[in-house]
Amino acid sequence: MSTAPERNSRPHALAGLVRLTSLNVFILFLLISVIFTLLSPSHRLIDPDNITVYLGLGAEFNIVALAVGLLMISGEFDLSVGSILVFCSFSVMKLVYAGVNIYLASVMTLAVGSAIGFLNGFITVRARIPSFITTLGTMMFWRGVTVFWSEGLQKPFDTTSYIVFTKLFSDPVGGVVPVQFLWFIGITVILWFVLHRRPVGNWIYVTGDNSLAARAMGINTNAVKMGVFSFVGLICGLVAIMQISRTGAFTSRAGDGWELKAIAAAVVGGTSLTGGIGSIAGIFWGALIISLIENGLLVMRIPYFWTYTVFGVVIVGSVILSAFLDKRRSSLGRETG
DSSP: OOOHHHHHHHHHHHHHHHHHHHHHHHHHHHHHHHHHHHHSGGGGGGOHHHHHHHHHHHHHHHHHHHHHHHHHHTTOOOTTHHHHHHHHHHHHHHHHHTTOOHHHHHHHHHHHHHHHHHHHHHHHHHTTOOHHHHHHHHHHHHHHHHHHHHTTOOEEOOOTTOHHHHHHHTSOBTTTBOHHHHHHHHHHHHHHHHHHHSHHHHHHHHHHHOHHHHHHTTOOHHHHHHHHHHHHHHHHHHHHHHHHHHHSEEOTTTTTTHHHHHHHHHHHTTOOTTSSOOOHHHHHHHHHHHHHHHHHHHHTTOOTHHHHHHHHHHHHHHHHHHHHHHHHHHHHHHHHO
């Protein structure tokens, strides 16, 4: 017969597993950094200019990966993040061209992204369709709408006259630190506090781990999932604004392929594919690893198409890691049950 201390040991054991995974991911990040530094011509990886590029451009993807990882902890997926991003990019540009103030256009774009995310969540929980299928459909829909609307062309969008706007979303702070990286750090801290220090974080974990038990505890799992879906859409809108401010142009290829890379980043960071396990620290380092691999291959002057091969290996490895975590979680449950 299990005693109370034995029953209470399960959450502590799982928390220890998450912390251990986060530490391992950090060590993996350091190891990959050393390897790419040694292999890149003239140690190009640690060149200050390349570090600036890595921190700035990588942060845009990393922010999306944080949101996708949070959604995965709740037990759901979003394959439409790249399509939401490109639709939001075109939306903010069209609004400004239509005479809307750029700051109001930005707020409206955030609302559009959040609404699309909410729609993903609503369809998933109300129609009881797997989120993988729901967002696969919306991925195609929003990308198709954007390509049709934009005619698939790259369009200029000069934001240099909006000084505060560019300082907020694309200009380096002090001419050195990319502001996108500061956004990444700030969002990481906020999500860490929400997920690990607030009741809503427990709701997300329990919803992803066992939705039936969560509902028995009085948690509105549908509201939790729709809320996280909406947050993912909001983040896509934010990154769309950052990206179009930085590039000064719209392209219909924006965000292409980010959905699978974001999932890989989350799983590399220790997030379970079945939900209920993960940490913001792990996702943070997992996202940095995915961005580092892409940047490292570029500085090594390896043809870009090889990145697909590498990310394929990373994704398969991530699935194996996720399976290990799920097996470990099950064994902890049997040991302490």
